[in-house]
Amino acid sequence: METAPASSWRRQNASYNLVGNKCEKCGAVYFPSRIICKNCGRESKLREHKLSGDGEVYSYTKITAPSDTFKDDAPYTIGMIKTAEGPFIEGHVVDNGKDVKIGAKVRTVLRRMYADGEEGLIHYHYKFELI
Amino acid sequence: MRDVAIIGVGLTKFGERWEVGLRGLMAEAGLAALQDAKISSDEVDMVYGSTMASGRFVGQEHVAAMLADQLGFNNVPATRIENACASGGSALRQGYIACASGAVDMVVVGGVEKMTDVTTSEATTALGGAGDQEWELAQGITFPGLYALMARRHMHEYGTTEEQMAAVAVKNHENGHKNKYAQYRKLITVDDVMKSKVIADPLKVLDCSPITDGAAVVVLAPLDKAKKYTDTPIKIVSSAQASDSLGLAQRESLTEIKATRIAADDAFRQAKLGRGDIDLIEVHDCFTIAEIMAMEDLGFYKKGQAAKAIADGETRLNAKLSVNTSGGLKACGHPVGATGVKQAVEVVWQLRGEAGDRQVKGAEVGMTHNVGGSGATAVVHILKRVN
Secondary structure (H helix, E strand, O other), rough: OOOOHHHHHHHHHHHHHOOEEEEEEOOOOOOOOOOOOOOOEOOOOOEEEEOOOOOEEEEEEEOOOHHHHOOOOOOEOOOOOOOOOEEEEEEEEEOOOOOOOOOEEEEEEEEEEEEEOOHHHHHHHHEEEEO | OEEEEEEEEEEEEOOOOOOHHHHHHHHHHHHHHHHHHHHHHHHOOOEEEEEEOOOHHHOOOHHHHHHHHHHHOOOOOEEEEOOEEOHHHHHHHHHHHHHHOOOOOOOOEEEEEEEEOOOOHHHHHHHHHOOOOOOOOHHOOOHHHHHHHHHHHHHHOOOOOOOHHHHHHHHHHHHHHOOOOOOOOOOHHHHHHOOEEEEEEEEHHHHHHHOOOEEEEEEEEEEHHHOOOOOOEEEEEEEEEEEEOHHHHHOOOOOOOOHHHHHHHHHHHOOOOOOOHHEEEEEOOEEEHHHHHHHHHHHOOOOOOOHHHHOOOOOOOOOOOOOOOHHHHHHHHHHHHHHHHHHHHHHHHHHHHHHHHOOOOOOEEEEEEEOOOOOOOOEEEEEOOOO
């Protein structure tokens, strides 16, 4: 899958720095950012909010039949991570030799995600590492 | 709103249909539906056509106009409905609303998907669009991967086992075995499922619905005019739909599809019927865990109790409640844009008593349940035979 460079660029604050947002009116934290708070509607007061990157595995799977983009990476583990701040985030769980299980503590790390062919852009993204 | 009935249905054989394209599949199911309804092309007032990703699979958009043209409905309004894997159910609901409102009389609803002209990994990419492209698909999470995350959590919270999930596939192949339209008619065992190739653990290839070519068409008419065409009109007694967050991570729960629960409650309210009145259901078993969750979210079992009940045989043909008599998405096949319409075709055959070897005895009320993506859309219909 070729990704438009602008598409990755638009998401860089989230993809590199784990920046979501928080509604100052009701306190809800969102990742990825929302334009409108689910609770407050057009009264929303959303401000950028950086997540700590700490969390725990809520569910996980090992993908052995990937899409074209990730065909050279399989098998790889995907986790549903419950972050310390509340939002759930899906992402890669990197292999650092530890066994993934529900409840395992994780932190985010920045890693290479995929490249648009031999000559194209290399996309970087947060992934999760078991502590 | 006035009462609406299904007066004709048509289906193609589901499977790897190398000899026929998108256009041919639609025409095959459409012609069968027109013959079944005994209507002529110029009686049709409007068309809804559904496909999830024909642009990705065969490069063709604008399929509703193509359907209308292929069936010779000269210049009628034709509109495509897309709601991922719930496109068919959503199109049926739009057709129902159009007819019930009185805006038009006779509506043809057709669903189609031609999936086998691309490789499996290209199909995986196209189907991934049913989830959140930016935050799921682009991060390597496949569509089976989303259901695997739900399955793992369901196992963790309720003790659901891989063998119980496998039992769903075994049951649905048992029904597909008796359906000449089904993609897979072979009987399988729990052991076969357990030993099949892992796709996204704990889901194996025999836990997953296949890649399928196929089309399904139904003809809707106001109930008061339906008697002119058929002795056994099948009344749509409720049509309900709900949505939820596109991404799985934003849901309230990983072990419930909330949109299903909301749509089901609404459907039973509209129909003034209870769970005990349902004789058969076609549920959206895109993965075996999806059928387990559906039976809970539709309200037939308490959370965490459906897996054991299914494994114990309660939902086999003519057991306590017949579920997925067609073979479901698993064995009959899952041409995504056609599935929601095909579910209605199966229920109509059952309620008319035309289902042959897989007939549910004394079937009077049936239900369809069609899910889009990992649960961002759910559509539920209840159908009833009118005597």
